[in-house]
Amino acid sequence: MxxxxxxxxxxxxxxxxxxxxxxxxxxxxxxxxxxxxxxxxxxxxxGNKTRKLEYLVSEALEGGATALITCGAVQSNHCRLTAAAANREGLACHLVIREKIPGQYREEASGNNLLFRLLGATLHVVPPNTDLDAAMAKLAYEMAASGTLAHVVPMGGSxxxxxxxxxxxxxxxxxxxxxxxxxxxxxxxxxxxxxxxxxxxxxxxxxxxxxxxxxxxxxxxxxxxxxxxxxxxxxxxxxxxxxxxxxxxxxxxxxxxxxxxxxxxxxxxxxxxxxxxxxxxxxxxxxxxxxxxxxxxxxxxxxxxxxxxxxxxxxxxxxxxxxxxxxx
Ligand SMILES: Cc1ncc(COP(=O)(O)O)c(C=O)c1O
Missing domain, CATH: 3.40.50.1100 (Rossmann fold)
Known part of the structure; x- marks a missing residue:
C-alpha cells in the first residue's frame, strides 16, 4: 500500500x-x-511536527473529534504545533505540560510557552514523573463526559x-x-x-x-x-x-x-x-x-x-x- x-x-x-x-x-x-x-x-x-500532524489530525477529524489533546515538556515544539493545527481546523486544544523539576513551569516564560498561550490552548501543568498517557486518557474521559470528543495525539506525534x-x-x-x-x-x-x-x-x-x-x-x-x-x-x-x-x-x-x-x-x-x-x-x-x-x-x-x-x-x-x- x-x-x-x-x-x-x-x-x-x-x-x-x-x-x-x-x-x-x-x-x-x-x-x-x-x-x-x-x-x-x-x-x-x-518544524517536524507539522508533517506528522498532517496525518494525525486527518485521523482525528475522520473520527469526529472536536478537540485535540497532546502532551510535552514546558518548551514543547510539538505542543505549539498541535495548538496551531487545532486552530487551523477549528478544534479545541488541551496540552498536558509535564515539569522536569517541581515548580519549573512559569506562566510568563517566553519561547514556546508564550506561543501556547498566544494560540489559546488550554494548559494542564502536571508534576514530574506523571504518567502522561494516563493523564491524557483521564482528560479525554472527563471531556467525553461533558460531551466533547477529544482525540489524543501521542507524545511527539510518534x-x-x-x-x-x-x-x-x-x-x-x-x-x-x-x-x-x-x-x-x-x-x-x-x-x-x-x-x-x-x-x-x-x-x-x-x-x-x-x-x-x-x-x-x-x-x-x-x-x-x-x-x-x-x-x-x-x-x-x-x-x-x-x-x-x-x-x-x-x-x-x-x-x-x-x-x-x-x-x-x-x-x-x-x-x-x-x-x-x-x-x-x-x-x-x-x-x-x-x-x-x-x-x-x-x-x-x-x-x-x-x-x-x-x-x-x-x-x-x-x-x-x-x-x-x-x-x-
Ligand atoms: C525541533 C525538534 N526536532 C526534533 C525533534 C525530535 O523528533 P522526534 O520526536 O520525532 O524524535 C523534536 C521533538 O519534539 C523537535 O521538537
Missing part, C-alpha cells in the same frame, strides 16, 4: 527546500554538507500514523537526490520520541541511504528499541517489506547531562549554523543533533567525496527561552 493511500491535511504546500551548507562544509573541510529545511514547514513557527509524515519527507529527499544528481551517503536527524527517525529509515533505507539518529534524551539502547518498534509499525501500516533492526543507528554521545540541558558542543553548533549559514537551530533538539553531525564529520566518518544531509527539524522558538545556553 503506497503512502498516497493515507489521507492527510495540508499544512505545508511545497517540498521543503534542500540547501547547500557551503560555508560549514568549507569550515569543516568536507564532505559536502546539505540541509533539508524542515524548519520551514507550515503552521506557527514550523506513532505509525505520525511517522508517515517522515516517510513522505524521505520521498522528497529521494526525489531531490535524483533531480540534483546528488548521491547521498547519509542523512542525519534528531531522535527523541522517534517518529522522525523511524519515518526516514522506513523511506530511505530501501533506497540505500544510511540514516544516523542523534539522541537528545535517552541512551542509545532504549532509543534504538523505540525507533525499531516505530519502523516496524510504519512499514506494517504501509504493507511494505520489513526493515532489519540494524538499519536503526543511534548515537547518544551528544545528550550531555540530560534532556534540554545545554552542552558546549551544542552551543558551538548553534553558533556555527547561525554565523556561517544564517540558520537558527534550537538548543534542545537540532543544536545537539548538529553537535553530533559536526563531530561525526570532524572524526572523518565520511570521505571528502561523500554528500551528507542534515535534517533541520525546527525548534528555533525555544531559543528565546534558552539564551544563556547558546550565547558565550
Amino acid at each position: 503506497g503512502l498516497g493511500h493515507f489521507r492527510h491535511r495540508t499544512y505545508t504546500h511545497l517540498t521543503t527546500p534542500v540547501e547547500p551548507l557551503t560555508r560549514l562544509t568549507q569550515a569543516l573541510g568536507g564532505p559536502t554538507l546539505w540541509v533539508k529545511r524542515d524548519d520551514r514547514t507550515g503552521l506557527a513557527g514550523g 506513532n505509525a500514523t505520525g511517522s508517515l509524515g517522515y516517510v513522505r519527507c524521505a520521498k522528497e529527499i529521494t526525489q531531490w537526490s535524483i533531480d540534483a544528481g546528488v548521491s547521498l551517503s547519509a542523512v542525519v536527524c534528531a531522535s527523541s520520541s522517534g517518529g522522525t527517525h523511524a519515518g526516514l529509515v522506513a523511506g530511505l533505507h530501501p533506497e540505500g541511504v544510511d540514516v544516523v539518529g542523534i539522541s537528545v534524551d535517552w541512551d542509545s539502547e532504549p532509543q534504538t528499541e523505540v525507533v525499531v518498534a516505530l519502523v516496524e509499525a510504519v512499514t506494517q501500516k504501509l504493507l511494505a517489506p520489513s526493515i532489519a533492526d540494524e538499519a536503526v543507528v543511534v548515537h547518544d554521545d551528544y545528550v550531555g547531562p540530560g534532556y534540554a540541558q545545554g552542552t558546549p558542543q551544542m552551543a558551538e553548533a548553534v553558533r556555527m549554523f547561525a554565523q556561517l549559514e544564517g540558520i537558527l537551530l534550537d538548543p534542545v533538539y537540532t543544536g545537539k543533533t548538529a553537535a553530533g553531525f559536526i563531530d561525526l564529520v570532524r572524526r572523518g566518518t565520511w570521505s571528502k567525496d561523500d554528500h551528507v544531509l542534515f535534517v533541520h527539524t525546527g525548534g528555533s522558538p525555544a531559543l528565546f527561552e534558552y539564551a544563556e545556553q547558546v550565547l558565550p
Whole structure:
C-alpha cells in the first residue's frame, strides 16, 4: 500500500527546500554538507511536527473529534504545533505540560510557552514523573463526559500514523537526490520520541541511504528499541517489506547531562549554523543533533567525496527561552 493511500491535511504546500551548507562544509573541510529545511514547514513557527500532524489530525477529524489533546515538556515544539493545527481546523486544544523539576513551569516564560498561550490552548501543568498517557486518557474521559470528543495525539506525534509524515519527507529527499544528481551517503536527524527517525529509515533505507539518529534524551539502547518498534509499525501500516533492526543507528554521545540541558558542543553548533549559514537551530533538539553531525564529520566518518544531509527539524522558538545556553 503506497503512502498516497493515507489521507492527510495540508499544512505545508511545497517540498521543503534542500540547501547547500557551503560555508560549514568549507569550515569543516568536507564532505559536502546539505540541509533539508524542515524548519520551514507550515503552521506557527514550523518544524517536524507539522508533517506528522498532517496525518494525525486527518485521523482525528475522520473520527469526529472536536478537540485535540497532546502532551510535552514546558518548551514543547510539538505542543505549539498541535495548538496551531487545532486552530487551523477549528478544534479545541488541551496540552498536558509535564515539569522536569517541581515548580519549573512559569506562566510568563517566553519561547514556546508564550506561543501556547498566544494560540489559546488550554494548559494542564502536571508534576514530574506523571504518567502522561494516563493523564491524557483521564482528560479525554472527563471531556467525553461533558460531551466533547477529544482525540489524543501521542507524545511527539510518534506513532505509525505520525511517522508517515517522515516517510513522505524521505520521498522528497529521494526525489531531490535524483533531480540534483546528488548521491547521498547519509542523512542525519534528531531522535527523541522517534517518529522522525523511524519515518526516514522506513523511506530511505530501501533506497540505500544510511540514516544516523542523534539522541537528545535517552541512551542509545532504549532509543534504538523505540525507533525499531516505530519502523516496524510504519512499514506494517504501509504493507511494505520489513526493515532489519540494524538499519536503526543511534548515537547518544551528544545528550550531555540530560534532556534540554545545554552542552558546549551544542552551543558551538548553534553558533556555527547561525554565523556561517544564517540558520537558527534550537538548543534542545537540532543544536545537539548538529553537535553530533559536526563531530561525526570532524572524526572523518565520511570521505571528502561523500554528500551528507542534515535534517533541520525546527525548534528555533525555544531559543528565546534558552539564551544563556547558546550565547558565550
Ligand atoms: C525541533 C525538534 N526536532 C526534533 C525533534 C525530535 O523528533 P522526534 O520526536 O520525532 O524524535 C523534536 C521533538 O519534539 C523537535 O521538537
